[in-house]
Amino acid sequence: MKNLLHFLFLLALGGVASAGKLQVVATIPDLADIAEQLGGERVEVRSIAKGTQNVHSVPLRPSTLVHVNKADLFLQVGLSLEHSYVPSLLMRARNRKIQPGEPGFVDTSVGWEAIQVLDSLSRSQGTDLHPMGNPHFNLDPRGGAFIANHILEGLLRVDPEGKAYYEKRHADYLRKIEQADVRWAKVREHLKGRKVVTYHADFNYLLESLGITLVATVEPGFGVPPTPGDLARLIQLMKEQEVSVILTGKWSNNQNVRFVADKAGATIVEGPTMVGGVPGADSWIQMMDLLHSDLDKAFE
Amino acid sequence: MSVFNKQLIPAAVLISSTALCQGPAFDSPGASRYFNTGQINQFTNDFNPAIGVVVDFFGDYLDSDSDDGFDLQLRLVELNVSGFVDPNVWAYLALVSEGGESPEVEEIALNYIGFEGNSTLKAGRFFVDFGKQMFNHLEELRTLERPLPLREYLGEELGGNGVQYDNWFAVGESPVRFSLGVFGSLLGEGEEDEVGPVGAVPDRKDVDELSFTARLTSMTDVGDSGLFQLGASARIVPEYSVEFEPASLQQDGLSNTVYGLDATYGWTGETGLKAFTAGAEVLLFDGDLAAELDDPDAPTALNVVDDTATGFFAFADYAWNRVSSAGVQYALADLPSDPDLNQSELDLYYTMHMTELRRLRFGVTLADGDAGDSTRVYIQFTNFFGNHAHGSNW
Numbered sequence: 001m002k003n004l005l006h007f008l009f010l011l012a013l014g015g016v017a018s019a020g021k022l023q024v025v026a027t028i029p030d031l032a033d034i035a036e037q038l039g040g041e042r043v044e045v046r047s048i049a050k051g052t053q054n055v056h057s058v059p060l061r062p063s064t065l066v067h068v069n070k071a072d073l074f075l076q077v078g079l080s081l082e083h084s085y086v087p088s089l090l091m092r093a094r095n096r097k098i099q100p101g102e103p104g105f106v107d108t109s110v111g112w113e114a115i116q117v118l119d120s121l122s123r124s125q126g127t128d129l130h131p132m133g134n135p136h137f138n139l140d141p142r143g144g145a146f147i148a149n150h151i152l153e154g155l156l157r158v159d160p161e162g163k164a165y166y167e168k169r170h171a172d173y174l175r176k177i178e179q180a181d182v183r184w185a186k187v188r189e190h191l192k193g194r195k196v197v198t199y200h201a202d203f204n205y206l207l208e209s210l211g212i213t214l215v216a217t218v219e220p221g222f223g224v225p226p227t228p229g230d231l232a233r234l235i236q237l238m239k240e241q242e243v244s245v246i247l248t249g250k251w252s253n254n255q256n257v258r259f260v261a262d263k264a265g266a267t268i269v270e271g272p273t274m275v276g277g278v279p280g281a282d283s284w285i286q287m288m289d290l291l292h293s294d295l296d297k298a299f300e
Numbered sequence: 301m302s303v304f305n306k307q308l309i310p311a312a313v314l315i316s317s318t319a320l321c322q323g324p325a326f327d328s329p330g331a332s333r334y335f336n337t338g339q340i341n342q343f344t345n346d347f348n349p350a351i352g353v354v355v356d357f358f359g360d361y362l363d364s365d366s367d368d369g370f371d372l373q374l375r376l377v378e379l380n381v382s383g384f385v386d387p388n389v390w391a392y393l394a395l396v397s398e399g400g401e402s403p404e405v406e407e408i409a410l411n412y413i414g415f416e417g418n419s420t421l422k423a424g425r426f427f428v429d430f431g432k433q434m435f436n437h438l439e440e441l442r443t444l445e446r447p448l449p450l451r452e453y454l455g456e457e458l459g460g461n462g463v464q465y466d467n468w469f470a471v472g473e474s475p476v477r478f479s480l481g482v483f484g485s486l487l488g489e490g491e492e493d494e495v496g497p498v499g500a501v502p503d504r505k506d507v508d509e510l511s512f513t514a515r516l517t518s519m520t521d522v523g524d525s526g527l528f529q530l531g532a533s534a535r536i537v538p539e540y541s542v543e544f545e546p547a548s549l550q551q552d553g554l555s556n557t558v559y560g561l562d563a564t565y566g567w568t569g570e571t572g573l574k575a576f577t578a579g580a581e582v583l584l585f586d587g588d589l590a591a592e593l594d595d596p597d598a599p600t601a602l603n604v605v606d607d608t609a610t611g612f613f614a615f616a617d618y619a620w621n622r623v624s625s626a627g628v629q630y631a632l633a634d635l636p637s638d639p640d641l642n643q644s645e646l647d648l649y650y651t652m653h654m655t656e657l658r659r660l661r662f663g664v665t666l667a668d669g670d671a672g673d674s675t676r677v678y679i680q681f682t683n684f685f686g687n688h689a690h691g692s693n694w
Contacts, residue, residue: 050570050572052570052571052572053570053571053572054571054572054573054622057572058572059568059572059575061521061527062473062474062475062519062520062521062527062529063473063474063520063521065468065475066470066472066473066474066475067473069418069470070470091390091413092468094413094417094418123657127655127656127657128656223655223656224655225622225623225654225655250570250571251571251572251573254621255621
């Protein structure tokens with residue numbers, strides 16, 4: 001009985017403590033990780049997507065609606081990455097504090113110079129189109145600091161009392177990224193000028209930072225599955241260009257990728273496209289470490 | 301300046317100013333005026349709503365007791381328009397032409413979301429909030445046709461002119477939603493289209509003669525990758541009549557109610573591409589279910605079936621990658637015309653999403669029972685041009 005009372009007391013205490021924290025909901029685990037790094041004990045953070053999922057079409061869970069309804073801060077990547085579910089989720093969750101334009105809404109892409117901005121809008125280019133440019137800048141080594149700056153602004157807007165706390169943790173976090181970038185710079189030197197194929201256009205920022213040439217994607221158009229003819233042409237191209245690595249995420253490491261790798265004699269590198277995408281990628285910095293080291297090994 | 305220019309420039313100014321005066325920007329005294337900031341009449345297409353078209357084709361082979369052979373059909377074309385009217389109202393329109401016939405307004409509704417809290421008010425013409433299938437349009441169903449008991453008790457599609465209040469709240473981490481709808485008429489499509497006696501509601505009604513819908517549902521997480529939803533629905537028609545004009549027969553004071561209980565389980569794999577869904581819905585149709593002529597050749601009276609009919613359907617669907625899924629659905633229902641008789645349907649299907657906007661489906665439907673046996677093999681090809689959104693709910 002004494003143990004039961006003790007347990008209930010701790011449970012109640014936990015509930016009170018949790019209730020006192022700033023409730024943060026992020027669309028992807030990368031944003032959730034960085035929000036936790038900055039928010040520390042003042043925040044309770046949840047991610048809608050899992051790191052292993054296709055970030056373009058995230059299956060929503062019943063609890064997501066409740067979490068978003070009670071959120072103080074909502075974080076999205078932006079550049080229409082989450083357009084398949086965020087607008088309707090925010091409409092249904094009925095939380096005025098986190099609607100676009102309100103203090104509790106953070107679009108981390110604001111001010112980011114996107115690549116692959118579409119010159120014209122036509123479905124002839126594919127079905128999974130992002131008119132404002134490639135939204136996968138969470139995989140750019142510069143992305144972590146950029147996102148952290150936006151999250152800091154959001155935290156200060158909704159919880160100004162924690163200003164000193166957040167700013168200290170933000171500065172500490174940027175220092176960690178700078179230290180990590182020293183490691184990544186060594187990899188950049190080694191990988192410059194290499195060639196890869198990816199399944200989807202999700203690693204473009206990373207490849208650009210590494211000086212790696214993206215020869216082609218397995219998808220012939222954004223979001224369009226390849227036909228046998230597309231695969232045959234890709235295999236031929238990879239042989240001609242001597243491409244030895246296919247970089248793919250867990251969700252896109254499929255039968256077509258394995259077929260092409262087999263026929264072209266290439267190695268598949270299954271990299272994380274989000275935090276938690278593969279074992280060991282438990283934070284944004286760890287994820288970037290893994291991507292750099294896996295690519296480095298693939299080209300040894 | 302040449303003569304040409306001297307004459308042309310004033311003429312051009314005159315023509316353009318005349319055009320401006322006749323354009324939408326000009327309000328002459330006494331003309332109808334818009335609010336005040338020119339949002340309606342000053343912009344061209346900058347703020348137009350999203351527009352999309354759905355085209356649904358199918359080809360099938362039917363082997364039944366009464367008919368057999370091949371057919372190819374343009375099943376429907378749906379024009380879909382949706383967008384925010386202002387910050388508090390989201391609206392949508394679904395204009396549908398079935399089988400190449402003249403288009404009809406299937407849905408047009410305004411959703412008011414400006415209340416504090418989680419309430420929504422929907423007004424217009426829209427599909428009823430009953431179970432998990434009735435708010436879907438035909439092309440959105442898992443199978444070619446709506447499940448048998450829904451067709452028999454509610455109609456292939458069931459929309460009405462009305463108002464619906466919707467609210468959700470959280471119990472722990474599970475959302476619970478309820479809705480209440482009031483409609484001018486909710487007689488099923490099938491009842492209105494029959495060759496024999498047809499159902500009708502009075503043009504002007506007392507409050508207790510209006511038709512109603514109600515739904516209560518909740519979803520909850522199951523483990524890390526699953527969810528479970530339970531729901532209960534009702535559609536109430538408290539007053540209607542049945543008429544057979546050729547013989548001037550009419551029966552007033554009829555009523556019926558359909559109750560439904562649905563359960564759905566969903567599981568999504570680690571990458572979100574593999575998914576399993578299974579569900580079932582049980583229906584109970586009670587009251588004045590149907591009316592038949594006492595003698596089809598020389599009718600003198602309408603025989604009303606005052607009884608209770610029950611039915612159910614259950615399905616399981618598995619998607620093993622982003623493109624492919626397959627499923628099975630079984631349905632069994634007492635027939636409203638005679639609840640001692642029943643009919644069953646078994647559907648097997650394979651669906652391939654060639655892209656997000658193109659879908660191909662192969663299916664077979666095996667019907668068996670007192671209404672007749674049949675086998676139907678079909679290919680369904682559905683294309684989405686542009687945006688597709690309307691008032692679906694959970």
